[in-house]
Amino acid sequence: MTRTHAEHAELALLIEVAGTPKPGNVDRHRDHENLRFEHFLAGAVGASEGLRAAASGAPVGEAFETAVAGMANQRGGNTQFGCLLLLVPLVRAAAADELTREGVREVCAATTVADAAGFYRAFDHVDVAVAEPPEEMEPLDVRRGSDAVPALEERGMTLADVLARSEGDGNAAEWRAGFPRTFREAERLLDDDGPVTDRAARAFLRLLAETEDGFVRTTAGEAAAREATERARACLAGREDPEDLAAEFVDRGINPGTTADITCAALYVALERGLSV
């Protein structure tokens, strides 16, 4: 028996949250006050139906909305919205036997206005911290959820169009560029050794050291985003203990969520490419 694409994706969600230390994020050893490990377990289980839909070829927007609605069925709030935004097109690409940068780029390019509507409807299920949109995009503020769908249809914007305009969002940047960080980190995960949860924690640190986290920028400001990346570099260079940093960032509410999303996406690609558990 081999794992299905949807099972690989669900397992990636679980391994991502189990990896420790992941400074600032919920992990196997740390909870936030109202967002705990078990909320991520329930989020992963709840997302599975949408992930199976994606693997069966359901439209990206519809599969994403189903996955988010299932994920949101727990009391922690937004656990894995960003992860799912990356996983759904990757699972679609894998199901088409084309899990490559080019393959996922095609899936993203083929999205429609209906997919964009599914994406907006997903915001009805859960509160997601996002940056203020530029003024001309206000009618399309994602926080409007399904209320923004008429404006979306009027402008004829596809999901790829919407994400092309989401500047500063690290997940949207992956969509726009054919998932470069995801695929690069997947190879590093495969080249690494030891238990997969330890590999996940190291991937998280590498990704954070490499690029400032968009979620930290939105929720804690520019300076915090810069600091998080500098201190991840210090951890990688052995100048700082990531366990101490993890405790400090949880206390200070510095939560590199986008980095966790990309870690999860990279784990998924690595699992599909033979990372063994």
Place this chain on the structure above:
Amino acid sequence: MTRTHAEHAELALLIEVAGTPKPGNVDRHRDHENLRFEHFLAGAVGASEGLRAAASGAPVGEAFETAVAGMANQRGGNTQFGCLLLLVPLVRAAAADELTREGVREVCAATTVADAAGFYRAFDHVDVAVAEPPEEMEPLDVRRGSDAVPALEERGMTLADVLARSEGDGNAAEWRAGFPRTFREAERLLDDDGPVTDRAARAFLRLLAETEDGFVRTTAGEAAAREATERARACLAGREDPEDLAAEFVDRGINPGTTADITCAALYVALERGLSV
């Protein structure tokens, strides 16, 4: 969106392993040398197809074999065989809208020789530590796996018959008696408060304090089984710290696996009855 029966069962598998401290078992804070937390995550994800089969009314033996084959698709070996032996009939009962002791008793009583064959075939997928059978049962030693199926068919034994002869096995005892410990502990989980993973850890200690663990008896001997129960009682009475006991039991290889199975089954029933995550 509400969680399906199969999702509740998968979530019960995940919450069970995340609960800490659970002296002697893998939990959120402890691994065994070759059996780690991520193996349980992969086991739970892999079991999900068999759990969905059970919820759709597939025969108990077939659903169980499918669940075990999926669970075994990771490198840790047997992670959740015993949990699944309890979950599959419970999920069947829930799907028939009769998740009560009487309902699950009926599911068990209705099992056939084909269900028994599925149970034996499940042993082909994974090594399970079991006690030596009595001499007259040797042709039906479960460790023969599918090789025992002809003997089984010749004797016309149903799965309920097989488990009725598995003396000393705590999971078989649940099957024989209509899951008394499972349903009692589910009510205690619902009456408890705080995060579900903490409730799971307390349920594990209560169950271990109440009854000696069959898996410890098989793998570490009578004295160890007696000691594990006595020391769980000491933890509940506040005379011993369960964190220290957890470290000690992992070191000594005292692994109350049957108690974990019943904890998982009780979590499933509690989730179905409204335990909120």
